Amino acid sequence: MGAGLSCLATDDQKSAINTPSKLGLGDLPESCIALILSRLNPSDICRAARVNRTFRRASLSDHAWETKLPENHQILLQKLFISCNNNNINPQVLSYKETYARLSSPIRFAADTKEVWLDEGRGGISVAISWKGMKITGVDDRRYWTHISTHESRFQTIAYLQQIWWLEIEGDLEFEFPVGTYSVFFRLHLGRASSSKAPSGRPITYNGEKIHGWDIKPVKFQLESSSDGQHSVSHRFLDEHGKWVHHHVGDFVVEDSNSPTRLKFSMTQIDCTHTKGGLCFDSVFIFPCRR
Incomplete structure (x- = not known):
């Protein structure tokens, strides 16, 4: 046919x-x-x-x-733009692509001591907390701490511990994290920055002559999370010289992205039988666990 x-x-x-x-x-x-x-x-x-x-x-x-946006992206926009008095942005009229672009660029809050961004590489929201947003024993006393400008920090400055008997660094954060699992890290470097004016892109050299006390007693790292009731504690000797190290504090799980997660984290070495020094402290980082 x-x-x-x-x-x-x-x-x-x-x-x-x-x-x-x-x-x-x-x-x-x-x-x-x-x-x-x-x-x-x-x-x-x-x-x-x-x-x-x-x-x-x-x-x-x-x-x-x-699908590229966190499920609570509207809450994040309200918190990071409207609450930060960024009145030239109306989250209600942004397209999803514009929302993604806004969240992907680092956004400062809490008097510029904290920063959040949508991290494509890690697949979620990341947060950085500057040492300026932490409670640090004696940080304003130049006998113990020195503040150094450097391009190696997201916040363009680090705190250098010359010598102290009682080390206590505490921080906290309340934030609406998207559902998922996250890890908390302290970013530390043994050795003093010998040049804070190195051209951008060129590594700063560090002097390790003043490093002492970290091999006698370990440092105690702690994390408390309201989202899952987790309380993590670890003890670690600091012995990696010549590089920035992300010291893992602990993990926490978020199951409700509409409610703020409250975190407390700390780093202490309060054994007063010896001094410790020669340590650079940059920031605390919170990263989503890789999928």
Whole structure:
């Protein structure tokens, strides 16, 4: 039957049947492209936007970016922009792509002592707390501590401990973390920065002659979390010289992204039988555990 119908067709009709239509990527429905893009990571979505106009329009759609945002992104925008008196931004009118861009750029709060950003590499929200946002015994007494400007810190400054008998560093944070598991770290470096004016990109050299006391008794790290009632305690000797080290304090789990998680973290060495010194303290970091 098919052969018979073919015989009845005109020459022009036969040509149309035998020649496939020339469809390109631009002929795909925009909604279909947006669905495909939603499966890509943010960097790949931006690259795909260069394919053609249809891909570019699809890359701007909320559907392509919705899965890249934390489930409580509206709460985060309210907290980080409106509460910080950033009145030139209205979170209600931002597209999902604009929201992602805003959250991906580091946002300072708490008098610029804390910073939060949407960390694409780790797949979630990360937070940094400067030493200036911590309670540190004797930090304003130049007999014990020195404040050093450096490009090696997110906050452009670090605290250097020259010598002290009683070391106690305490911090806290109340923040609406998205659901997930997070790790807390103290960023420390043994040795004094010998040059705080090194050109950007060039490593600062450190003098290790004043390092002492960390091999006699261990440092105590603690973490308390209101979200899961966790209380982590660890004791560790500081013995890694010549590099910045992220010392793991503990982990906490967030199950409700709409309620603030309250954290307390500390680093102490209060054995007064000996002094300790030669330590640089930068920040406390909170990272989502890698998926």
